[in-house]
Amino acid sequence: MSTKTQTAIKNIERLYPEKNLTPKELYDKAGISKSAFYRKMAGEVDFTLGELERISSVLDCRIEDLLKETE
Numbered sequence: 001m002s003t004k005t006q007t008a009i010k011n012i013e014r015l016y017p018e019k020n021l022t023p024k025e026l027y028d029k030a031g032i033s034k035s036a037f038y039r040k041m042a043g044e045v046d047f048t049l050g051e052l053e054r055i056s057s058v059l060d061c062r063i064e065d066l067l068k069e070t071e
Contacts, residue, residue, distance in 0.1 A: 001043040001044075004067055005047060012055060015065075021058070029058040030054040030055045030058050031054055049063075052066055
């Protein structure tokens with residue numbers, strides 16, 4: 001798993017509750033299957049750029065917000 005994937009996972013885990021979304025709402029609205037979403041969130045498979053773009057759209061943030069390190 002790449003460092004960018006680890007960072008994206010941390011940011012997704014932080015952001016979706018802030019938007020009052022469940023994981024199911026997030027992956028449904030982003031057009032990602034349940035199994036693929038959980039494999040990616042577990043770090044087994046990297047997110048594609050397209051998936052990160054769709055997730056950022058659902059979370060109403062920029063893709064850069066998913067990929068930047070936070071303190």
